[in-house]
Amino acid sequence: MFSYAIRRLLGAVPTIFLIVTAAFFMMRVAPGGPFDQERTLEATVMENLNRTFGLDKPLWEQYAMYLGNLLRGDMGPSFIYRDMRVHEILAEGLPVSMQLGATALVLALVVGSALGTVAALRQNSRTDFAVIAVATFGITVPNFVVAPVLSLVFAVMLGWLPAQGWGDWNQMLLPVIALALPQVAIVARLIRGSMIEALRSDHVRTARAYGLPARMVVVKHALRAAILPAVSYMGPAAAALLTGSIVVEQVFNLPGIGRYFVNGALNRDYTLVMGTVVIVATFVVVFNLIVDLLYAVLDPRVRYD
Template structure:
């Protein structure tokens, strides 16, 4: 397995390089700049700022300088958050995003798998149709639509929960709901489809023919095989829900990575946007690797020779 892990990590290097190069040059092609404001600074001051941050150099030289910094673990200074390095902002906001995303994905996994199994065991019943209809709505309506609706109805009109801030347990409820609803829908549909296929497989039929109770057949044999597509989905889903909650964190004023990413994009804070992009890319690669390794635990037929 160690050889497999090393080979996957070696293959991740060119992937990460393509992500870095694409994000770097796309940021530079965007109109405006980190020092372009409504009230422009004097030309000599702007020239000094460009020189201080090496923005007056050719693009290829800036790119090589940035790569050299990454090799030494340096994401560079933030252009807008004075006296803060990008690494400080990322690792300061990551625990918040990790906590929020971890709760959301755990809740989505429990509810989604339960709904999917329930719908598969009662295929073509009203329970199946109702749960899959709700799941389709959850997939079709993105979280940046759900979040303002929750804020307006539950937070402002009913005044049941706060619509912003972070720290108290009540602050978790609305953003977690907004984040986990699409994931619940996707996991429920994946689990249902996989469970229906597994229930019609030969080894499940054999277990039933030998007199094994339905509860044991499902818990010992069916669920373990049906969960494999969900494990494959969880790799990018976990990374996406942790660092991709950009709009949700912005709406609920949560000091996570997503909020920094939005502010960095609006302010053309090149190094901050690049740092979050590189961190997100590395996290996606790592989560996919962990999901692939879990296959060997859940499916004995999988080998990493």
């Protein structure tokens, strides 16, 4: 398994390289630049700024420079947040985003599994239909609708929870729910399906035939098998949470990297956007690897060598 992990990590390098390259050139194709403002700057000022940040050089040279710096762990200066290096900005936002994402992921797994299991155990009952309805709602209604509605109802109208900020549990509640909801829904559906299959499987029949208590049959023998598809979904889920967090952080005004990403993109802060892309891409690749390794731990039949 160790050599498999090494091979996967080596394989990730070209993936990240491709993502960085694509992001770099796509940013430059977008019209406008970091120093364009409502009032056009004087030509000499503009020239100076461009020279300072190396934007006057040919594009390929800028690209080579960026890659070179990146390899040395330097993501360059931010164009908009003056006097800040990109990695400093990201180091500030990353803990918040990680906390938000991880909480949402755990919530999705726990609540989704519970809902899916209950639905599978009472297949075609009212409980089952209710879970399916909630799941369908969660999947179809996007973040950018759920987040403002939650904020409107629970913060503005009812005043139960704060509408913004980060730190206290009550500040975390709404953003985490808004972010986790679609994932809860998807996990619930996945677990429901695999659980129904697991409950019909031969080895669960064996467990029943041998008089094991119902809870042991369901949790130890059925759920353990049924959770595997949900575990492999954790990779894509992490990616979805990252994209989702950009919206949610914006709505609830959280100091995570998602907000910097949006601001950076709108202001053509090339280095800031690139930094976020690199971090997010690396994270998704590594997280997928962790999920695959975890899968092998949970299912003894999976061997990667």
